[in-house]
Structures are given as structure tokens and as C-alpha cells.
Amino acid sequence: MRQNGPLALIFHTIFVIVMVAPILVVCLVAFTPEGFLSLPTNGFSLRWFRAIGNYPEFIHAFWVSLGLGALSSFVALLFAVPAALAIARYRFRGRDALAALFLSPLMIPHVVLGIAFLRFFTSVGLGGSFAALIIAHVVIVFPFALRLTLAAATGMDRTVEMAAVSLGAGGWTLFRRVTLPLILPGVISGWALAFIQSFDDLTMTVFLAAPGTETLPVRMFLYIQDNIDPLVTSVSACVIAITMTALILLDRFYGLDRVLAGKGDTGR
């Protein structure tokens, strides 16, 4: 195959710069020593990172997001692992319809989901509660948990299970000692991707969050609606750093291209 020509490389360079620029500018502005928005032209300062400490609502929102992401991704896996095993191993009537239903939260606009959940949880008396947030997040991260678990379960070597059965293992022992360890990389990656999706979701959560259960993206969004100042850039820089860490771990552990590939093609 031929190499990229100079024109292609110039296009590529500009493309990458434009892709990175907004993220980079947020991180740079976060280090400004000034009291207003400016690129740190005269020296770096951590004052806006220290300033986060004076805004307990950001700290609180961070813990809400962290707990919500960890818990809802875990609960989603409790539902997704058995479902993935069933879909991967059995050919049964309604299998395709079930798979489509389980992946449907990817296709339904999050604004519609937010409205549906708000209506539902308000009418059952859970409006604005943390429990409502958990249930809603379990539904929206379920497709991500399911897809990676499904990939692991489909690619699994079944002969190991058969060997275990021939040695007398069955039921729960078989699952705990043989099946689960074999699909564990897929399950953990599914958890991580689900966590990132939950941690980043704004559109659905903004409908459900009440004062006290606001997640970090919701808190940041409401703050930006009022005014944009260096404080929100330093909070964003922290969020970017956390996501990058998770991303690099995910890449090392599972391969980012494998995690993302097929993220869009939900129907097939």
C-alpha cells in the first residue's frame, strides 16, 4: 500500500489539532493564575484547583457521580451476564427481539429517556431520589455491559466447561469456578465502559437530579448556564484526567478499538 502524501499529512495534522484543541484549551485555562478566563500566558497556578475545595457542591456531586457510576454498572452486570450467556448460547424464539430490546437504550434519544424516567419515578413517588437515578442509569448503561459480556461469552472456549462437567461440576460451581473466570475480562471491561457512560451522562440525568442528588456533569452544566469562569475549567480538567486514566486502563486491559468497535452498529 502506498504512503500518505504531503497533502494528506497536512490534512491529518489539522484534523488532529482540531480534535484535541477544545480539550487542551480547557486544561490550559484551568491553570490560569488570573481571576478571569485567559490562557495561562503569565505563569501557571493551581489556585482554581484549590478553589474547588471552597465549593462543596462540586465535591458532593463528584461523590454522587462516582457512587452512581460504580453501583449502577455493577447492578447492570448482574442483569447483563445471565442475559448475555443466554443470548450467546441458545437459539430460541424471540432471541433477536430480546437482543434488540436490550440494546434499545442506545437508539432512544436520552432526552426522551430522561422525560420518561422523570414521569415514571415522579408518579411512583421516587422523584429526585438516588434510587431513581440508580435504576435509570442501570437501564442506560445496560447495552454497554451486555455487549462486552456478549462478545466474551461468544468467543469463549466451551470445551473447558465440558471438561468441568465431566469432572462433576455443575450449576453454580460451574459458573463461579469456570465460566465467570473465562469471561471475566469482558465483564470487567463492560463494567468500565458502563461506568464511563454513567459518569458522563448529562442529558438523561439532568431530568432526574434534584438538589442533593446532582451528578458532576449536571452540576457543571447548571454552573455553565449561569457563567463560565476558570473554576468550571479546573473541574472539567479533573473530569478529563479521571476519564483519561480509565481510558488508558481500558486500552491496556482490553484494547480500546475492541471496546469502541461496533459501539454504533446496534442493529446487527
Place this chain on the structure above:
Amino acid sequence: MSAAAEERGARAPWALTAPALMLFVGVLLIPLAMTVMLSFHDWGQYKGIEPVFILKNWHEIASDPYYAEMFWRTFRIAILTTLLTALLGAPEAYILNRMSGRWKSFFLLVILGPLLISVVARTLGWALLFGGNNGLVNKLLMSVGAIRSPIPFMFTETGMVVALAHVMMPFMVLSVWAALQRLDPQIENAAMSLGAGPMTIIRRIIMPQIMPGVLSGAIIVFSLSASAFATPAIIGGRRLKVAATLAYDEFLNTLNWPLGAAVATLLLVALVLIVVGSNALIERRYAEVFR
């Protein structure tokens, strides 16, 4: 296990999927049905929501040109965003695919990574580049002589399209990238050996083969852009409404839930029709690629 499972027959898969199925029926299908029903209810400033069956909200959306304009703006922004991502994302995926191993995976990480970074943070970056105290984008464009006077980006559709295209770009690159993986590099060499120039190869060999990738990427980008919330809300401000931000306003500011539910239902139905329709078209047109 296998033989035994096969014998246990049709019940095992249902037992395994039952918890997830109940979850989805209970807290996804029922709430969606409730939302559709809500759009037929009445609402008044002082009486609140009245559970009756009337077409008031649907009539208001159909007759008030404000809603037609708002939906037209929503879809216009989504179409322009889709075109922009296709025009820039497809060539970039092609260039990426021709890079050598280590650079390829590095730049793939750089371009796809933003997909997982908070949309609020990414849009905030554009708000900083567009406006703030200096307007870096305008400064840059003027210094290279691309424009004479500053273009307003903040609180305009132009700004929304640029920021949305950035947010959606990874989906397009990913989709075209997947199509390129199925492409046999030898075909390109064969065309070259038969005397085809670079432009002919791109036009006659590459383009037809990556077109399904571009189109399926376009469907994803379009449907996500048409229902986007954070970017239009931050870049568009309070005045320039799209479907998602209008529904948000009706629900959390005006508190006219039935009207907001009608807007959301219409958005959902329109998107499902567009996505299913264009999926069917693409699969018929490119049946051999999907086999």
C-alpha cells in the same frame, strides 16, 4: 453442560433473560408508554396536569409556526453536522488506515478517545475557543486570512454545528474505519498496476467500498445530533432552541409536562422513522456488503 442444557430446552434461555426482561418492561417500556400518554393530557397554569384525552398539545405543535421552525432548525443542524463529519471524517479514516502500525493506533486513540470524555467538558472547550475574552478561533482564522471580520460563533447555529461535529466526529471515523478494515488492499494495487491514477483509485475503488460505512456513520451522527442536548444548550444559549432543549424547558421551567412530552414523542417517532427508513434503503442498495 452443553448436552444437558440442550435437553433442558427452551426454558433455560428465558430463565436467564427473565430478570433483564422484567427490568426493561418495568422501567423502560412502561415509562415510554406513560410519556406517550402524557402527551394527550391537558395542562393549565393553575390546575396542573389533568389526565384526560385531548389533542390540545398535538394541535398546538401542528399549528404554531414556532414549533415548525424549532424542528426545522433541529434537523437542519443535524444534517449540516452529518455532512461536516462525513466530509472530514471519511478522508481522515482513510489516511489513518494507511499509517504504519504504531502511529495508527496512537492517532486512533487520540481521535476516538474524546468519545468517552464528558460532552460538557468538550463543549466548554468550544465555548472557550469561540468566545471568552479573546475568541481564539476568530483570531486564528483572521490571521491566516480566511475571514476579514470575526464570525459570531457563540449563540449561533454555525457554532452549534462546529461543536456538534467535533462531538460526533469519532462515530463517523469509527464507522468508516470499520468499512476500511473489510477492504482488500490488493485491489488498490491492482488498479494501480492497470494504470489508474490516485484520483481514479479514490473515486472508482475506495469511495464505492467505504460508502456503506459513511452512510451508517451518517445515520448514527444524524440521530445523535438531532437529539443532542448539552452542546445546543451551552453554545446556543437560552434563546436558540432545538427539540431537546425545548423539551427540557417545558419540563423543568414552564412545567408544561404534556406539551414537553408531545415534543419528545414527536422527536422519537421522527428519528425512528428516519433511522429505520434509511437503514432499509442502505441495506437494499449495498446488500452485498452486509452479507
